[in-house]
Amino acid sequence: MQVVKTEVIEYATQVINAEIAEARKLLGRLEDNFAQAVSHIVNCQSKIIVSGIGKSGHIGKKLAATLASTGSPAFFVHPAEALHGDLGMITKGDLVILISNSGESAEFKTMLPILKERGISIIGMTGNTSSHLAQNSDCVVNIAIDSEACPLGLAPTSSAVNTLIMGDALAITAMKIRKFDSIDFAQSHPAGALGAKLLTTVGNVISEFEHNAICQPEQSLAEAISVLCESGKGLIAICRQTMLVGVFTDGDLRRALANGAVLADKIEQHMTTNGRQTSARVKAYDALSLMLDNAISALPVINERDECVGVISISDIHRRGIK
Incomplete structure (x- = not known):
């Protein structure tokens, strides 16, 4: 198949512009729920558990890693693994961040009542503020998009970027509020040039x-x-x-x-x-x-x-x- 340079640049430009346009909408969602989510993170005295499936899971792993390296002890649990024993890792005093663009993940519908029964605080990151996840979370971080950058509207593209950006906003805002500095950061990164x-x-x-x-x-x-x-x-x-x-x-x-x-x-x-x-x-x-x-x-x-x-x-x- 012949690849035409002009077409490549045109299509790539469309993708990037589409994702940037959706990401800009996040600025209008930095409201009470976002502030409440940051407060939950800063005041969590135990562990933060992040969970998501599919692309949301990939972003969730990155969010957990960012939280952990910026002063918020966190780890990722896959929803399927959670339903087969790993829910035992989540105990009273923990904070759970559940990520689902649709907010209707079957796994989360099973997990939510168990988590609520244990009195565990839940942050829902979803693009559907009327979803089951949104209705059963203590606070909702809105990652909604109008359209994916994928021309078929199927591959998670803009939605994944929005999740990544909003996750970074949560983690880094919490980091700044708790005055986490470069020395604190190095304690989590002792190896390599940074730690040295x-x-x-x-x-x-x-x-x-x-x-x-x-x-x-x-x-x-x-x-x-x-x-x-x-x-x-x-x-x-x-x-x-x-x-x-x-x-x-x-x-x-x-x-x-x-x-x-x-x-x-x-x-x-x-x-x-x-x-x-x-x-x-x-x-x-x-x-x-x-x-x-x-x-x-x-x-x-x-x-x-x-x-x-x-x-x-x-x-x-x-x-x-x-x-």
Whole structure:
């Protein structure tokens, strides 16, 4: 079959415009019922269970995942599985979100009286506000459309998009109301670059990659050069016992040699004082930003007792997947 580019673009444009047009209608439905649904989510002290069948089920799984990752403990239960034992997962104090465009799902008609008997709050997401689901829900989120983007009016397209959008609106509004922040979000996403960026502290990094990068001020320039080369950080901390008094860098070495320094000199003669430093409690990403903003490659690290515990470099942080 020959595919004509102009036809492809025309048809795709029609689909997108149709879905956008139906989605815009959702703005007029952000009313009392929507606010009530958000209140149910924010005030739920137990679990949120999302259920739907067919395309509504696919969207429901995504909604449950979004709720769970934004501070509202949630999971998805398939209606058929619910009727064959998984209703036991739903207990008093839970909140149930049932999704059905028609609102006449046979499975929900069986589930609803059981849920109501247990005193469980129900949010119905439906395109039919006169349906059985709507009549038996504590609040109804209206996802109605006038027509699907499918030219046959059969494949759930605009209705699925509306469900997705309204679900995101519920989850993210609840997230903002409970002041769920980036650190809270990272607690649910500890793996990968996001978790590394938001959770890893300088102390976490130096505990894994720390080398001996500290000299005492009375040590010789020769000894300091040896430590500088061994650490490979481009900077070593100069400490009197445990307290930071200065740093010695590759640049300090070049300047010392240019000014006629000899290897027997004490390193305190050539160190830089009052330089930048960071805390072991600081996020590694913030330490990285500080180094990049100031065109430096490493920083001495201070603990809560103001003791120098090591040196962190840009490459140390990069090895933790933080860019």
